[in-house]
Amino acid sequence: DTGVSQNPRHKIxxxxxxxxxxxxxxxxxxxxxWYRQTLGQGPEFLTYFQNEAQLExxxxxxxxxxxxxxxxxxxxxEIQRTEQGDSAMYLCASSRGxxxxxxxxxxxxxRLTVV
Amino acid sequence: GDSVTQMEGPVTLSEEAFLTINCTYTATGYPxxxxxxxxxxxxLQLLLKATKADDKGSNKGFEATYRKETTSxxxxxxxxxxxxxxxxxxxxxxLYPNAGKSTFGDGTTLTVKP
Numbered sequence: 001d002t003g004v005s006q007n008p009r010h011k012i013x014x015x016x017x018x019x020x021x022x023x024x025x026x027x028x029x030x031x032x033x034w035y036r037q038t039l040g041q042g043p044e045f046l047t048y049f050q051n052e053a054q055l056e057x058x059x060x061x062x063x064x065x066x067x068x069x070x071x072x073x074x075x076x077x078e079i080q081r082t083e084q085g086d087s088a089m090y091l092c093a094s095s096r097g098x099x100x101x102x103x104x105x106x107x108x109x110x111r112l113t114v115v
Numbered sequence: 116g117d118s119v120t121q122m123e124g125p126v127t128l129s130e131e132a133f134l135t136i137n138c139t140y141t142a143t144g145y146p147x148x149x150x151x152x153x154x155x156x157x158x159l160q161l162l163l164k165a166t167k168a169d170d171k172g173s174n175k176g177f178e179a180t181y182r183k184e185t186t187s188x189x190x191x192x193x194x195x196x197x198x199x200x201x202x203x204x205x206x207x208x209x210l211y212p213n214a215g216k217s218t219f220g221d222g223t224t225l226t227v228k229p
Binding site for chain 1: 151222
């Protein structure tokens with residue numbers, strides 16, 4: 001399977017703990033996006049990378065959140081000192097280049113539950 | 116900023132009924148427009164797209180036409196099946212330099228009953 005892969009699929013953590021998610025994009029895609037989706041809503045943009053450069057971060061991305069894409073391949077999203085409001089589905093997507101008509105391919109997401 | 120508004124759901128139809136899910140958008144310039152589908156427990160899958168005014172995207176019997184004058188991209192299908200039950204998201208893709216970054220509507224849940 002050469003699609004976008006996210007791990008883990010599910011994560012349950014206690015409030016205050018740190019968590020890290022991984023995304024492996026489609027290999028030839030140089031753009032990688034992170035979104036957050038809460039129940040009953042559409043995905044909300046968090047941040048995106050072109051190769052290893054983080055080009056934009058949403059206001060939603062508080063200082064407890066950090067994302068990296070060190071070699072321009074896989075990416076990690078870390079949440080420090082988790083809060084119950086962080087419970088959501090975290091989606092990763094990748095695309096080839098930055099053309100507006102380029103399709104973004106989504107992974108299956110990581111569902112985070114903070115208890 | 117960019118925004119997408121979808122008709123509120125949920126929508127419940129009988130098999131073979133006609134489907135319309137309304138979508139309107141606000142954006143600078145002329146973005147690309149997409150419909151994604153999300154089946155239970157799965158990620159988003161692209162259903163169809165249109166990249167310029169009057170383009171019609173189509174796939175699996177679904178269609179949507181990019182209407183610049185009404186800033187709309189309504190999803191239609193002539194005869195729905197039980198297997199079409201899912202959540203449908205309308206989205207737009209920003210223009211350069213942030214092209215590829217998408218803004219989504221809140222989704223419309225479709226349930227098709229036999």
